[in-house]
Amino acid sequence: MLAAAVPARPRGDKASTVDWQANLQKEFRRSVNFSRQLLCKIRVLKHHYLSDRLPGASLTFVTHKGLFSLTSLDLHTGLSLSDAKRLTHLAKMLSFYQDLIQQLKDYEADREDSTFVPQLEDLGFNLRDLSHHVSYQISLWGLPSENNPEPTPEPPQILQSKDQWRNRQEGYIVLRHLESFLCRATQDFWILKDKIRM
Numbered sequence: 001m002l003a004a005a006v007p008a009r010p011r012g013d014k015a016s017t018v019d020w021q022a023n024l025q026k027e028f029r030r031s032v033n034f035s036r037q038l039l040c041k042i043r044v045l046k047h048h049y050l051s052d053r054l055p056g057a058s059l060t061f062v063t064h065k066g067l068f069s070l071t072s073l074d075l076h077t078g079l080s081l082s083d084a085k086r087l088t089h090l091a092k093m094l095s096f097y098q099d100l101i102q103q104l105k106d107y108e109a110d111r112e113d114s115t116f117v118p119q120l121e122d123l124g125f126n127l128r129d130l131s132h133h134v135s136y137q138i139s140l141w142g143l144p145s146e147n148n149p150e151p152t153p154e155p156p157q158i159l160q161s162k163d164q165w166r167n168r169q170e171g172y173i174v175l176r177h178l179e180s181f182l183c184r185a186t187q188d189f190w191i192l193k194d195k196i197r198m
Contacts, residue, residue, distance in 0.1 A: 023140060024196050027137050028137065029193055030133065031130065031189040032186060034133065035182055038126050039183060039186060041123065041126070043179060045116070045119050045123065046179055052115075052116075053168040053172065054165075083192060084141075086191070087141070088143070091138065094130055094131040095131060097174075098124060098127045099155035100178075101120055104120055104171050104174055105117055105120035107159040107171065158174065159171065
């Protein structure tokens, strides 16, 4: 079951409540659209990265089970999150992926033949902008800045192997997991948008 709590409304007259609802719904609608655009970008980038960096690789062997074990939410947990925890989880995971994309960009910047640096830089900026959206939504909703006592997961240090094929696999895994996260983020923003009844 989805959390059905209606967001707390600010104290004041009916007009101010309607304005608050309109602003918050507009914010979530923007985030739905923005996360969809990011999802399209990451899918294109992931496809190009796989064909260029891992030519001929079988996807069934491109795995790294431990890399994201602390950040994955199962379906039941994801659906049962309260609105506040849904937003704070999004904020923490956006910070987590910004760090990983920065590591991947730095790694690619050291490769003379790399064509991925501009795309990764743009992706990093987009994740930062989406993170700012979420921070503003938390503030607008009046949620505590640290609603969830669990700490932000520490991004692993990746791309450290002397085996460049393994490093490329890790780069691809980051992009693949970011794609999955953005799919869920789009759904989360949609859920939150629908909670705001005009």
